Amino acid sequence: MVEFREAIVTALDEELAANENVVFFGEDVAEPGGVFKATPGLRKKHGDRVFDTPISELALTGAAFGSAVTGLRPVIEIMFGDFMPLAMDSLVNQSAKYWFISNEQQSVPLVVRSAIGAGSRLGAVHSQTPVPWFLGVPGLKIVCPSTPNDARALLKAAIRDDNPVLFFEHKRLYSLKGEVDDDPVELGTARVMREGADLTIVSAMVGVHVALEAAEALARDGIEAEVIDLRTLRPLDHAAVAASLARTGHLLVVEEGPRTGGWSATVAAEIAEGSLHDIDDLWRLTTPDLPIPFSPALEDAFLPGAERLAAAVRSRLVSRSG
Amino acid sequence: MVDSGPADALLDMYRRMRLIRDFEELVQALFLKGEVPGTTHLCIGQEADAIGVASALGDEDRLAGTYRGHGVALALGVDPQALLDEMLGRATGVCGGRAGSMNVIDLSNRLIGCFGIVGGSIAAATGAALSLKRQGRGGVAVAFFGEGTINQGYFAECLNFAQVLSLPVLYLCENNRYGEFTPYEDVTAGEVLDRPRTLGIPAEQVDGMDVVAVRDVAEGAVGRARDGEGPQFVETLTYRFVGHSRADPGAYRKQGELEEWKLRDPLTVARARLVDELGVDAGEVDAVDREIGAQIDEMRSAGLEAPLPDPALLAEASEFKG
Numbered sequence: 001m002v003e004f005r006e007a008i009v010t011a012l013d014e015e016l017a018a019n020e021n022v023v024f025f026g027e028d029v030a031e032p033g034g035v036f037k038a039t040p041g042l043r044k045k046h047g048d049r050v051f052d053t054p055i056s057e058l059a060l061t062g063a064a065f066g067s068a069v070t071g072l073r074p075v076i077e078i079m080f081g082d083f084m085p086l087a088m089d090s091l092v093n094q095s096a097k098y099w100f101i102s103n104e105q106q107s108v109p110l111v112v113r114s115a116i117g118a119g120s121r122l123g124a125v126h127s128q129t130p131v132p133w134f135l136g137v138p139g140l141k142i143v144c145p146s147t148p149n150d151a152r153a154l155l156k157a158a159i160r161d162d163n164p165v166l167f168f169e170h171k172r173l174y175s176l177k178g179e180v181d182d183d184p185v186e187l188g189t190a191r192v193m194r195e196g197a198d199l200t201i202v203s204a205m206v207g208v209h210v211a212l213e214a215a216e217a218l219a220r221d222g223i224e225a226e227v228i229d230l231r232t233l234r235p236l237d238h239a240a241v242a243a244s245l246a247r248t249g250h251l252l253v254v255e256e257g258p259r260t261g262g263w264s265a266t267v268a269a270e271i272a273e274g275s276l277h278d279i280d281d282l283w284r285l286t287t288p289d290l291p292i293p294f295s296p297a298l299e300d301a302f303l304p305g306a307e308r309l310a311a312a313v314r315s316r317l318v319s320r321s322g
Numbered sequence: 323m324v325d326s327g328p329a330d331a332l333l334d335m336y337r338r339m340r341l342i343r344d345f346e347e348l349v350q351a352l353f354l355k356g357e358v359p360g361t362t363h364l365c366i367g368q369e370a371d372a373i374g375v376a377s378a379l380g381d382e383d384r385l386a387g388t389y390r391g392h393g394v395a396l397a398l399g400v401d402p403q404a405l406l407d408e409m410l411g412r413a414t415g416v417c418g419g420r421a422g423s424m425n426v427i428d429l430s431n432r433l434i435g436c437f438g439i440v441g442g443s444i445a446a447a448t449g450a451a452l453s454l455k456r457q458g459r460g461g462v463a464v465a466f467f468g469e470g471t472i473n474q475g476y477f478a479e480c481l482n483f484a485q486v487l488s489l490p491v492l493y494l495c496e497n498n499r500y501g502e503f504t505p506y507e508d509v510t511a512g513e514v515l516d517r518p519r520t521l522g523i524p525a526e527q528v529d530g531m532d533v534v535a536v537r538d539v540a541e542g543a544v545g546r547a548r549d550g551e552g553p554q555f556v557e558t559l560t561y562r563f564v565g566h567s568r569a570d571p572g573a574y575r576k577q578g579e580l581e582e583w584k585l586r587d588p589l590t591v592a593r594a595r596l597v598d599e600l601g602v603d604a605g606e607v608d609a610v611d612r613e614i615g616a617q618i619d620e621m622r623s624a625g626l627e628a629p630l631p632d633p634a635l636l637a638e639a640s641e642f643k644g
């Protein structure tokens with residue numbers, strides 16, 4: 001069994017070893033080993049290809065871009081996803097555009113790792129999930145693993161990918177343990193985590209675990225939920241969702257993020273367009289359109305938890321069949 | 323107070339520093355007990371900056387702090403109980419438990435906010451200075467930030483912005499030598515003061531362990547900004563006696579450094595001046611310590627009994643005003 005954070009450092013270690021053009025830098029990542037202890041030992045092992053930077057997020061993404069189009073394969077860490085806005089210009093206006101507008105002269109092989117997500121009582125600007133901010137930017141891949149195995153395999157795939165990849169690590173997953181194998185995982189592929197005939201629940205990151213817990217509770221009531229982990233949020237594996245929906249007829253998309261503008265809305269829209277005749281029901285569970293509150297009393301109510309999810313499914317299925 | 327001679331004024335500053343110190347120790351103790359959720363960034367060791375600067379401010383002035391903001395909040399007169407209750411995530415917190423330790427806002431006490439994003443305080447104070455200048459009542463805005471922040475885009479952009487517009491703002495850089503776990507010199511080129519100076523902003527350094535020195539330098543700088551001389555810059559030489567935040571064993575500190583700085587604890591320095599130079603009876607200083615200690619004990623019980631916010635507010639609250 002391997003912890004999620006170990007899976008991260010292992011993937012980095014292996015890719016640094018495999019390709020000398022891979023470099024890794026960020027704030028407090030080298031000597032201190034990262035504020036989430038996800039990168040210890042890399043500096044010692046790989047020397048100056050791993051280094052600490054100033055608190056300069058735009059310089060980080062900008063230097064990653066410039067170095068990526070001239071021979072390196074940089075992996076950088078933006079400590080919290082909430083700091084992404086400071087780093088965004090280079091990602092959105094340089095990295096995401098370069099391959100297409102250069103008439104395909106050169107792609108931008110960089111990876112941005114970042115810790116994201118709520119539930120750790122860190123308040124409005126250390127808890128967000130930045131996916132919606134980037135979802136509408138063609139040219140960026142967005143990877144959101146939920147297990148240690150996927151974390152390792154997908155991070156390796158991201159580093160080997162020739163395109164800019166945002167790799168989001170949910171803070172509440174760092175201590176999660178799981179089995180790890182050596183099978184590669186392709187970016188852009190979803191995975192069925194649990195089979196069931198009555199409805200399909202689609203999520204990512206912590207949401208997958210919430211959905212699995214809810215599915216167990218629902219099974220006790222005779223409702224069998226299929227749970228799909230999207231794993232990559234851009235590009236989205238619509239085919240996997242559509243195939244499941246064709247069997248179950250009911251689709252619930254669970255997103256830790258605001259109701260408006262999230263990836264769950266994109267999934268819902270794509271499925272509605274492409275699989276209209278398979279749909280008996282389709283709905284979303286998200287967080288409210290509000291900043292994330294600090295107090296545990298508020299934050300717990302803010303996030304879609306397993307109990308709420310199961311209750312939502314029960315009442316929805318009853319109201320639809322009744 | 324009738325007589326505010328040097329002894330009374332210093333004893334008052336000592337009392338306010340003692341409040342910050344004891345407050346921070348209480349927060350730390352409650353954090354370790356799991357009562358303060360999330361994380362905390364304490365300013366133990368840096369109390370003289372907060373009190374020295376606040377002592378130079380008037381009713382029209384405004385201040386923006388950082389995630390390490392409990393000290394400036396208390397120095398500006400934020401109700402200590404409401405501040406503690408905020409840390410505890412209670413409805414009676416200064417922001418109703420919505421903000422938490424890193425993001426406290428209390429406009430009624432001249433605190434524009436504490437900003438969880440490194441550099442955010444600089445932007446907030448720069449904009450406040452724009453507003454204060456237009457109001458024409460002589461108000462000055464102060465930005466607190468650490469030396470690690472001078473590598474952030476906000477710093478370069480806002481200092482120039484303020485200088486070309488001749489804004490009444492004091493940039494107060496607390497140089498405690500480390501940004502999180504990384505020493506200044508590892509990630510920063512040149513000296514702090516050279517950066518404002520190259521823009522023509524008057525800049526000076528002060529002993530941040532001596533509250534009188536900080537107050538005097540701050541009075542001068544705030545006075546010049548008030549008189550229309552444009553932005554001012556002060557670097558305090560200080561030291562954080564505790565970890566950056568929750569999980570910090572302090573492995574990055576140079577050997578003996580902490581002990582050496584502790585000899586110049588701002589409370590020790592102020593006490594010595596009171597007793598040795600100003601002839602204040604040591605018993606009088608002890609009485610202050612006891613008084614604050616009793617206040618803290620009361621705050622602790624009241625805070626732990628304070629009500630939690632009602633999650634129903636999430637359904638009622640709006641992302642917009644009106």
Ligand SMILES: Cc1ncc(C[n+]2csc(CCOP(=O)(O)OP(=O)(O)O)c2C)c(N)n1
Nearest residue numbers: 055083438439440468469470471500501502
């Ligand atoms: C934009 C941004 N980047 C990184 C962080 C994480 N972080 C919080 S405090 C800190 C160090 C800041 O150091 P300094 O400015 O010296 O202030 P100090 O904490 O020492 O008071 C870092 C990197 C952040 N909050 N915001």
